[in-house]
Amino acid sequence: MTRQQLVEQIHQKQSYLCVGLDTDLTKIPKHLQSHPDAIFEFNKAIIDATLPHCVSYKINTAFYEAMGLKGWEAMERTVNYIPDTHFKIADAKRGDIGNTSTQYARAFFEAMNFDAVTVAPYMGEDSVRPFLEYEGKWAIVLGLTSNKGANDFELKQLVSDNGEAHLRAEFLYERVLRSVAKWGTPDNLMFVVGATQPEEFLNIRSIIPDHFLLVPGVGAQGGSLKDISEKAMVTGPEPSVNGSVPSGRSDVGLLVNASRAVIYASGKEDFATEAKAIAEQYQFEMKSYLG
Amino acid sequence: MTRQQLVEQIHQKQSYLCVGLDTDLTKIPKHLQSHPDAIFEFNKAIIDATLPHCVSYKINTAFYEAMGLKGWEAMERTVNYIPDTHFKIADAKRGDIGNTSTQYARAFFEAMNFDAVTVAPYMGEDSVRPFLEYEGKWAIVLGLTSNKGANDFELKQLVSDNGEAHLRAEFLYERVLRSVAKWGTPDNLMFVVGATQPEEFLNIRSIIPDHFLLVPGVGAQGGSLKDISEKAMVTGPEPSVNGSVPSGRSDVGLLVNASRAVIYASGKEDFATEAKAIAEQYQFEMKSYLG
Numbered sequence: 001m002t003r004q005q006l007v008e009q010i011h012q013k014q015s016y017l018c019v020g021l022d023t024d025l026t027k028i029p030k031h032l033q034s035h036p037d038a039i040f041e042f043n044k045a046i047i048d049a050t051l052p053h054c055v056s057y058k059i060n061t062a063f064y065e066a067m068g069l070k071g072w073e074a075m076e077r078t079v080n081y082i083p084d085t086h087f088k089i090a091d092a093k094r095g096d097i098g099n100t101s102t103q104y105a106r107a108f109f110e111a112m113n114f115d116a117v118t119v120a121p122y123m124g125e126d127s128v129r130p131f132l133e134y135e136g137k138w139a140i141v142l143g144l145t146s147n148k149g150a151n152d153f154e155l156k157q158l159v160s161d162n163g164e165a166h167l168r169a170e171f172l173y174e175r176v177l178r179s180v181a182k183w184g185t186p187d188n189l190m191f192v193v194g195a196t197q198p199e200e201f202l203n204i205r206s207i208i209p210d211h212f213l214l215v216p217g218v219g220a221q222g223g224s225l226k227d228i229s230e231k232a233m234v235t236g237p238e239p240s241v242n243g244s245v246p247s248g249r250s251d252v253g254l255l256v257n258a259s260r261a262v263i264y265a266s267g268k269e270d271f272a273t274e275a276k277a278i279a280e281q282y283q284f285e286m287k288s289y290l291g
Numbered sequence: 292m293t294r295q296q297l298v299e300q301i302h303q304k305q306s307y308l309c310v311g312l313d314t315d316l317t318k319i320p321k322h323l324q325s326h327p328d329a330i331f332e333f334n335k336a337i338i339d340a341t342l343p344h345c346v347s348y349k350i351n352t353a354f355y356e357a358m359g360l361k362g363w364e365a366m367e368r369t370v371n372y373i374p375d376t377h378f379k380i381a382d383a384k385r386g387d388i389g390n391t392s393t394q395y396a397r398a399f400f401e402a403m404n405f406d407a408v409t410v411a412p413y414m415g416e417d418s419v420r421p422f423l424e425y426e427g428k429w430a431i432v433l434g435l436t437s438n439k440g441a442n443d444f445e446l447k448q449l450v451s452d453n454g455e456a457h458l459r460a461e462f463l464y465e466r467v468l469r470s471v472a473k474w475g476t477p478d479n480l481m482f483v484v485g486a487t488q489p490e491e492f493l494n495i496r497s498i499i500p501d502h503f504l505l506v507p508g509v510g511a512q513g514g515s516l517k518d519i520s521e522k523a524m525v526t527g528p529e530p531s532v533n534g535s536v537p538s539g540r541s542d543v544g545l546l547v548n549a550s551r552a553v554i555y556a557s558g559k560e561d562f563a564t565e566a567k568a569i570a571e572q573y574q575f576e577m578k579s580y581l582g
Contacts, residue, residue: 098440142413149419
């Protein structure tokens, strides 16, 4: 999916919601747990119910890998089931030396039909590049995450080595945003940004004004949709889209993810109806921020 | 596998070789490519041939994921085929927020019978901890990698924030070694260290004197076995092993990996015999360094 297509979907649906399919056999409704294809059946019902209210689905690969071969199969069936109108993210946090990252890119972009993969930046440029070499596919690189461990390395400050003057020493995550942004474009590169302080979004937008941000941390992980939307939304159309987005519309530049808050909205037989209701609430709120 | 068992295996075999099963359908011998279980058949032959000459096998998960469901199945069959005398590493570079890392740990330690998983440290403590909570299982955390991209972040210097005095500003990878070492012990934590300069091993050993290092970069990625062994081997027994290693023996503290140099030693029908010959050469050289 291209940036232009994604922006179109957002304006059409008046939603920038991504539904996270962190599906765990022990957490889905009892009546489904004994079904031979429990995970896929659950996902299918969630997708059918939430489709009009979101523009993206994010599959957290860990939950599927934990179930072994059956889990991998459920992941393949799920991604095949999601219609091409929706942006399909493999939340896999992959990244390795070049020739190995090439294999990961093949796994998610060729063996499966994902639009994007989340990528860990620690190993640098050659570990990210292979994910940027597919037309219409995306790398979503970890910038600032919202977990406690972000303090261990992401929020450590670096000694300046590039001659650029900053008001204070750069955080590692800021260097990651600056460096990685040079390897791709706003048309094939997004960042995972899960700021716990709303002010951080203003700073992040000053570094990467145009890139789409994938924001976890709404719902179970805390974080206010209002703060994120006010501070991180891209308000103008992105020049690289060649004016193809009708004038006056913004590029939005946000995908806000909710996982557990949506998919486990009810643990009973009405789980899909309740998931739909929560997704619709997000959509309703998002509509007001899209203005 | 415990540290004590691994050290025993190394002394018994007089080898600290890890054979990397980066198996790629397009690179295995032609006569096997049309076999319905080509990947497993190739791995089985390599394992049978190299078993007496190595102490560990490392499965690079990317190569299996790139083949979809069939690949995941071949990975499961391969890890089940490796005998418990050998240390089984999932080279998967996983790492995510705590509850997701817990799922990855389940994938490799419960759904499959790996002894260790390689872990990316970017997201900090809660992303690493779940891999350290299994008795007899290991996290192998990325420290310094040998690829060009190591210069982008791993080799950036940090502003001191912990009050410790260092001769020069710490590299990010040094902070990673110091911080992560506090989260585990030499009995459940190793580091991936792929130094391109032999001198770096002396520095690394001054930071983590006891931990096992998994060293890629021998063979296809360059790097001298002699340099690594002279500079990075643990020469004394590790105190935490309770004196169970006979006195006079060292804990070694090294697993040196060779992938392509071994498994693709020949592209013909004699591939297993040639792989064995190369593995035996490594073992012969390692014997001389074990003294």
